[in-house]
Amino acid sequence: MSMEIEFRNVDKSYGEKSVLKDFCLQVEKGEFLTIIGTSGCGKTTMLKMVNGLITPDAGEIFVMGKDISKEDQVMLRRNIGYAIQGGVLFPHMTVEQNISYVPNLLNKGDRKRTENAVEKWMGIVGLDDEILGRYPAELSGGQQQRVGIARALAASPELLLMDEPFGAVDEITKAQLQKELKEIYRKTGITVLFVTHDIAEALTLGTRVLVMDHGEIQQLATPEELLKNPATDYVARLVEKELH
Numbered sequence: 001m002s003m004e005i006e007f008r009n010v011d012k013s014y015g016e017k018s019v020l021k022d023f024c025l026q027v028e029k030g031e032f033l034t035i036i037g038t039s040g041c042g043k044t045t046m047l048k049m050v051n052g053l054i055t056p057d058a059g060e061i062f063v064m065g066k067d068i069s070k071e072d073q074v075m076l077r078r079n080i081g082y083a084i085q086g087g088v089l090f091p092h093m094t095v096e097q098n099i100s101y102v103p104n105l106l107n108k109g110d111r112k113r114t115e116n117a118v119e120k121w122m123g124i125v126g127l128d129d130e131i132l133g134r135y136p137a138e139l140s141g142g143q144q145q146r147v148g149i150a151r152a153l154a155a156s157p158e159l160l161l162m163d164e165p166f167g168a169v170d171e172i173t174k175a176q177l178q179k180e181l182k183e184i185y186r187k188t189g190i191t192v193l194f195v196t197h198d199i200a201e202a203l204t205l206g207t208r209v210l211v212m213d214h215g216e217i218q219q220l221a222t223p224e225e226l227l228k229n230p231a232t233d234y235v236a237r238l239v240e241k242e243l244h
């Protein structure tokens with residue numbers, strides 16, 4: 001198995017506040033890593049470092065074998081899918097324009113290829129073609145989230161970063177989206193990093209779960225291992241209600 005993402009001794013502070021200290025992590029190609037932890041522990045910061053939206057103060061980050069500080073940041077982001085909670089769609093663009101935005105840039109005018117990608121991903125995330133001409137404000141929360149996922153996947157990235165993508169939808173829609181995402185993961189073999197506040201979601205989606213507290217890794221293990229052998233009191237408390 002090859003390494004898809006590697007953090008080597010990464011430090012990050014905001015002013016005086018240290019968020020990540022000597023942070024090391026290796027994610028293998030094809031893993032679905034869920035990331036959970038206390039609010040403010042550095043989950044989003046960590047995720048945004050993978051696509052260069054946040055730069056480390058020290059240390060190195062390798063994505064698909066390359067030191068990203070030496071890569072073209074625009075190309076790096078185009079090749080990594082990114083889906084976040086709510087409001088990620090371009091409000092002034094239709095659903096079709098939103099989903100085809102990155103494929104258009106990558107396919108350089110091959111419209112047929114872009115159209116095919118849009119059609120394929122609309123189908124996979126369970127959206128009807130009739131909404132292609134609508135604007136984000138004319139969609140339900142669940143539909144917006146699905147368009148966000150389709151947009152993140154439309155460029156066929158090898159790597160998908162998701163920051164609480166289902167945080168703003170109701171429980172039923174959330175369960176459906178989780179099921180669809182699992183299916184997409186199974187079909188594509190893509191590597192996924194998924195930040196969540198919901199331990200049940202972390203356990204059901206992840207092939208491994210990363211539990212963080214105050215910028216430190218509490219445990220990095222499979223869902224089964226986490227439930228069976230929590231490494232710290234923090235992890236034990238987190239998984240406790242899932243055991244009943």
Ligand SMILES: Nc1ncnc2c1ncn2[C@@H]1O[C@H](COP(=O)(O)OP(=O)(O)OP(=O)(O)O)[C@@H](O)[C@H]1O
Nearest residue numbers: 014015019037038039040041042043044045046197
């Ligand atoms: N641009 C910034 N300037 C100053 N402080 C920041 C900035 N971004 C994040 N922080 C702080 O750094 C810490 C880590 O933030 P981060 O967003 O990575 O946490 P998180 O684990 O994703 O939190 P949450 O679960 O609440 O979304 C928090 O205390 C946050 O307030």
